[in-house]
Each structure stands twice: as structure tokens, then as C-alpha cells.
Amino acid sequence: MASDVENIATGFKPVAVEKPAITRNIVVPRRHPGRWLAVAVFAILALQIGQAVSVNPNFHWDVYLTYLFSPQVIRGVGWTLLLTVVAMTVAIVVAGLLVVMRDSDNPVLRGIAYGWVWFFRGTPIYTQLLFWGLFAVLFPNLSLAIPFGPEIVSVETKYILTPAMAAILGLGFNESAYLTEIFRAGFNSLDRGQAEAAQALGMKPGKIWMRILMPQAMRVIIPPTGNETIGMLKMTSLVLAVPFTLDLTFATNAISNRLYLPIPLLLVAGTWYLAITSLLMVGQHFLERHFGKGVSVHPTRAE
Amino acid sequence: MNANISEFCVEMQNIHKFYGPVHALKGVDLRVRRGEVCVAIGPSGSGKSTLLRCINQLESISAGRVLLKGELQGYVERDGRFHPLSSGQIAAQRRMTGMVFQRFHLFPHMTALENVMEGPAHVKGWPKEQARKKANELLDRVGLDGFGGRYPGQLSGGQQQRVAIARALAMEPEVMLFDEPTSALDPELVGEVLDVIKDLAMSGITMVVVTHEIGFAREVGNHLVFMDQGQVVEEGHPRTMLASPQNPRTAAFLSKVL
Ligand SMILES: Nc1ncnc2c1ncn2[C@@H]1O[C@H](COP(=O)(O)OP(=O)(O)OP(=O)(O)O)[C@@H](O)[C@H]1O
Ligand SMILES: [Mg+2]
Numbered sequence: 001m002a003s004d005v006e007n008i009a010t011g012f013k014p015v016a017v018e019k020p021a022i023t024r025n026i027v028v029p030r031r032h033p034g035r036w037l038a039v040a041v042f043a044i045l046a047l048q049i050g051q052a053v054s055v056n057p058n059f060h061w062d063v064y065l066t067y068l069f070s071p072q073v074i075r076g077v078g079w080t081l082l083l084t085v086v087a088m089t090v091a092i093v094v095a096g097l098l099v100v101m102r103d104s105d106n107p108v109l110r111g112i113a114y115g116w117v118w119f120f121r122g123t124p125i126y127t128q129l130l131f132w133g134l135f136a137v138l139f140p141n142l143s144l145a146i147p148f149g150p151e152i153v154s155v156e157t158k159y160i161l162t163p164a165m166a167a168i169l170g171l172g173f174n175e176s177a178y179l180t181e182i183f184r185a186g187f188n189s190l191d192r193g194q195a196e197a198a199q200a201l202g203m204k205p206g207k208i209w210m211r212i213l214m215p216q217a218m219r220v221i222i223p224p225t226g227n228e229t230i231g232m233l234k235m236t237s238l239v240l241a242v243p244f245t246l247d248l249t250f251a252t253n254a255i256s257n258r259l260y261l262p263i264p265l266l267l268v269a270g271t272w273y274l275a276i277t278s279l280l281m282v283g284q285h286f287l288e289r290h291f292g293k294g295v296s297v298h299p300t301r302a303e
Numbered sequence: 304m305n306a307n308i309s310e311f312c313v314e315m316q317n318i319h320k321f322y323g324p325v326h327a328l329k330g331v332d333l334r335v336r337r338g339e340v341c342v343a344i345g346p347s348g349s350g351k352s353t354l355l356r357c358i359n360q361l362e363s364i365s366a367g368r369v370l371l372k373g374e375l376q377g378y379v380e381r382d383g384r385f386h387p388l389s390s391g392q393i394a395a396q397r398r399m400t401g402m403v404f405q406r407f408h409l410f411p412h413m414t415a416l417e418n419v420m421e422g423p424a425h426v427k428g429w430p431k432e433q434a435r436k437k438a439n440e441l442l443d444r445v446g447l448d449g450f451g452g453r454y455p456g457q458l459s460g461g462q463q464q465r466v467a468i469a470r471a472l473a474m475e476p477e478v479m480l481f482d483e484p485t486s487a488l489d490p491e492l493v494g495e496v497l498d499v500i501k502d503l504a505m506s507g508i509t510m511v512v513v514t515h516e517i518g519f520a521r522e523v524g525n526h527l528v529f530m531d532q533g534q535v536v537e538e539g540h541p542r543t544m545l546a547s548p549q550n551p552r553t554a555a556f557l558s559k560v561l
Binding site: 202203205295 | 421
């Protein structure tokens with residue numbers, strides 16, 4: 001050892017001059033016999049289930065195929081999709097407003113936002129929908145008037161609060177309470193320095209919300225909101241309570257009651273709900289990609 | 304509005320700041336002339352950040368007055384009473400200052416170029432092309448030509464801080480405020496950021512810099528302020544003050560950091 005050190009110190013060059021070519025290690029792929037066994041077991045199971053389902057006459061696949069694209073069902077799909085999208089839009093707008101109100105300096109606005117969430121989260125959606133359906137009974141006329149003074153305009157409630165409207169408001173307002181909490185969590189997850197940096201640039205509060213905070217909060221907000229949207233899709237089957245009678249579940253139920261064949265029509269409804277959910281999931285994927293800008297570019301960096 | 308006021312770019316008169324029971328600023332007076340590089344030093348918790356944040360109204364003051372180029376900040380004074388300005392008016396006043404933070408606070412969802420463009424394009428309302436041109440010039444000026452397309456997560460700390468400086472400069476402020484701009488950086492990155500700030504100082508822009516870099520204060524500063532326990536204990540020219548501090552608290556602090 002000591003002599004080696006001396007050699008280096010006196011200018012001895014121990015390193016080879018020529019660099020050998022790199023030979024990569026030969027890696028033999030690991031075998032996974034367990035995986036193949038699992039594949040075999042599940043393939044056999046799938047075949048058996050597939051056979052049992054397709055051959056079983058109780059499924060009435062002919063009825064399923066007849067009604068899958070029947071006009072009544074397609075119309076139901078359209079209404080269900082419409083209810084989901086419009087009610088969700090109402091919910092997002094209201095929740096956006098409530099989140100800003102909850103963050104405001106005005107104690108009255110904060111109180112209203114708090115009360116709204118408390119009420120709509122605290123009562124069952126079915127009860128709320130029944131209530132919206134009965135609204136026209138409670139208040140036959142909607143009028144704009146000076147309090148205790150003369151009326152300016154008056155309309156019969158049933159022309160404004162149609163069943164479709166009642167369904168949308170019922171679903172939307174209920175959902176807004178849950179979305180408010182999701183949005184709040186999203187905004188709370190942001191560093192306070194982001195808003196301060198924008199303030200220091202001289203940006204006004206509205207712009208700070210829209211340009212700086214919202215796009216960043218979206219990353220946190222979108223996945224649970226996607227969940228809520230799928231939940232909303234299924235919640236539309238409750239609008240019978242209003243009563244609103246054009247949605248998918250009502251349509252398939254009506255047909256199955258007529259035919260005394262519930263199974264194929266349940267399968268029709270299930271197929272369509274799955275199809276819409278898949279569509280929504282594709283939409284969510286693209287939204288997540290859009291708002292992931294600047295984060296997904298370098299996922300290993302925690303800063 | 305008279306001559307002796309507008310001579311100062313920043314004027315703080317008897318500022319007090321309370322955070323609940325914490326008395327963070329205890330009657331601070333500070334005057335910064337146009338073109339001056341004012342460096343504030345002092346132990347941790349002495350109120351340096353608070354002082355800086357009172358200048359651009361990130362903190363509301365509990366007592367006293369802040370004037371920028373003679374204009375009272377945050378309030379209109381009528382009949383000896385203070386009437387708060389609206390959030391829009393406060394935002395407009397903040398355009399007189401640019402701020403650089405210890406932890407950069409770049410907008411992570413925008414590229415470096417978009418970060419710098421944000422002020423001109425969306426606060427001043429410039430056309431996109433003009434804002435882009437300005438942003439590219441500024442990135443060039445801080446030595447980041449060609450980095451405009453990167454997101455903050457793809458830049459080193461020193462590069463991020465230089466983008467943050469460019470972002471503040473893009474608003475063409477009267478005064479630049481720096482709050483420990485190099486404290487969050489690895490030692491080998493401190494130099495590149497200080498060089499950019501030095502260049503700015505040479506160009507004659509008024510600055511207030513909070514820093515622990517005493518060498519920077521001596522070399523670049525022409526007004527040194529020592530703060531302790533919420534008060535300005537001593538101020539003067541950096542070279543004289545660093546060489547022979549008059550106040551024993553200044554001397555004690557300097558003996559620890561030099
Ligand atoms: N948001 C706050 N709430 C309560 N107290 C605060 C707040 N911000 C600052 N303080 C207190 O005010 C005093 C001054 O703080 P400040 O951040 O201005 O100090 P500093 O000189 O910048 O310190 P440092 O060198 O560590 O950054 C400290 O005692 C601190 O604890
Ligand atoms: Mg500080």
C-alpha cells in the first residue's frame with residue numbers, strides 16, 4: 001500500500017491509456033410463471049361467465065338489442081346527459097361564487113356562503129327534489145315587487161319552474177355545496193406567495209383569481225370534480241321525485257313495466273350510463289393534461 | 304407635494320405595525336432618494352421583511368404614513384382622517400413598486416416568458432406582441448436568453464430568481480424591493496443573482512434590498528440601514544458604517560456576520 005502511494009506521488013501513471021469498448025450486460029428477462037397461471041384462470045372464468053350470460057335466455061338479448069337504440073331510450077340518454085351537464089354547470093358557477101364569498105372580507109357574504117353549504121349538504125337530495133317540485137304549490141306566483149309596496153311584474157311559477165328547471169336547480173344547488181368544499185380545498189392548497197406575487201405586480205383581485213389562482217387550483221380540483229360529475233350522472237335518476245319523466249332511468253323503467261322484462265332494460269340503462277361515464281373520463285383526461293402544464297413537465301422535481 | 308417631499312422616492316414616517324400582540328415595527332422612519340440603493344440588514348425577526356411589505360401594501364400599517372414619490376399609499380387623507388382606497392386603486396399604486404421574494408414565487412403554470420409577460424400583457428394591457436418583445440429583452444438582460452420556453456420547475460434556483468427579477472422589471476417600477484433574494488439559493492448560485500442586481504443598481508433604478516450579504520451592501524449600496532427589534536437603530540453610508548459602527552447593537556451584529 002505504502003509503495004503505491006509513493007508511486008503516485010512520484011508521477012507514476014497507473015491508468016490504462018486505451019478505453020475498452022463498452023459491452024452491455026446481458027440481462028435475461030425474469031420469468032413470471034404466476035402471471036401466466038393467473039391469465040389462464042381468469043380466461044377460463046371469463047369464458048364460462050360469457051357463455052352463461054350469452055346463452056342464458058333470461059337475459060333476453062334480443063329485447064336488449066331492440067331497445068338499446070330505440071327513440072325513447074335515446075331521448076332519455078339525451079335528457080340525462082343534458083341534465084348532468086347543465087346541473088353541473090350551475091353547480092360549478094354557484095360553487096365558484098360561494099368560494100369567493102367565503103374568502104371575502106364581507107361578513108354577510110361569508111355567512112350566506114356558510115349557510116348555503118350547511119343547508120344543502122345537510123338535507124337529502126331526494127327531499128330537495130320533492131321540495132322543488134312542490135315549489136309551485138307553495139308559491140303559485142313569482143313577482144318582482146317593492147317590499148310591502150306595489151308589484152312590478154308577476155308570473156305564474158309553473159311557467160318558470162318547469163319540471164326540467166326544477167330538476168336542474170335541485171341537482172345543481174345540492175351539488176354546489178359539495179363542490180364548494182372541493183374548490184376550497186383546491187385554493188387552500190396553493191402557496192400564499194402566489195397571490196402576493198400577483199398583488200406585487202399590481203394585479204386586481206378578480207384577475208388574480210382567474211389568471212393565477214384558478215389555473216393552479218384546477219390541478220387539485222379536477223379529479224374529485226370528475227368523480228362528482230359521474231355521481232351527478234347517476235343522481236339524475238332521482239329526478240322522478242320532481243317529477244321529471246324524460247330521463248334514461250325513467251324511460252327504461254317505463255319500457256320494462258310495459259314488457260314485464262326488467263333485466264334487458266336494466267342492461268340497456270347500464271350500457272348507456274357506462275358509455276357516458278367513459279366519455280366523461282376522456283374529457284377529464286384532457287382537462288387534467290391542460291391544467292397540468294408546468295407540473296407534469298418535471299414530475300421528479302418537488303419544488 | 305412640495306419640493307422636499309418629492310425629493311424622496313420612498314418615505315416612511317413613524318411606521319408602526321402590529322401582528323396581534325406582536326409589535327413588529329416600532330416607529331420606523333426611512334427616506335430613500337431617487338436612484339439610491341438602500342440596503343437593510345439586521346438579525347432575524349427584526350422586522351426587515353415587514354418593512355419592505357409595508358412599502359407595497361402587502362401588509363397594512365397600524366400607524367404612520369408611507370409615501371411613494373410624495374403620494375400617500377393606501378389611503379386618502381381628509382380632515383385628519385384616513386379613508387382607505389379601493390382594491391383597484393391599491394393595485395394601481397402597487398405598480399410603482401416591483402418586488403422580488405426570497406422564495407421566487409414564479410407562477411408555475413406559465414413558462415418563464417409568460418411569467419415575465421404577465422404584468423405588461425394582463426396588468427398594463429399591452430398588446431401581446433409588444434409584451435413578448437419586452438419580456439424577451441428582459442430575459443436577455445438577466446442572462447436567460449433562450450430559456451423563455453421553460454417552466455419554472457425546469458429551471459435552477461438562480462435562474463428562477465433571475466426570471467422573477469425580470470418579471471418585476473417588466474412593470475417598469477419606480478422602486479425595486481428585494482427581500483433576501485439570495486437566501487434560498489445554493490452558495491454557487493448566489494453570485495449570478497447578485498450580479499444581476501448589481502447591474503440594475505448601476506443602471507440607476509431606486510432599490511431597497513434586504514440581505515445578509517454584507518459584501519453586497521458595501522460594494523453596491525449607498526445607504527445602509529441596520530434594524531433591530533422593529534426599529535432602525537443606525538443608518539448611514541455603508542463603508543463608513545461597516546468600518547466604524549456608532550451604535551453598540553450594530554457593532555455586535557456586525558462582529559457576528561463579518
Ligand atoms: N404574519 C405574521 N403574524 C404574526 N407575526 C408576524 C407575522 N409576520 C412577521 N411576524 C413577526 O414580526 C416580527 C418581524 O418579522 P419579519 O419577518 O419582518 O422579520 P425579518 O427581519 O424579515 O426576519 P428574517 O431575517 O428572519 O426574515 C417577527 O417577530 C415575526 O415573528
Ligand atoms: Mg424576512
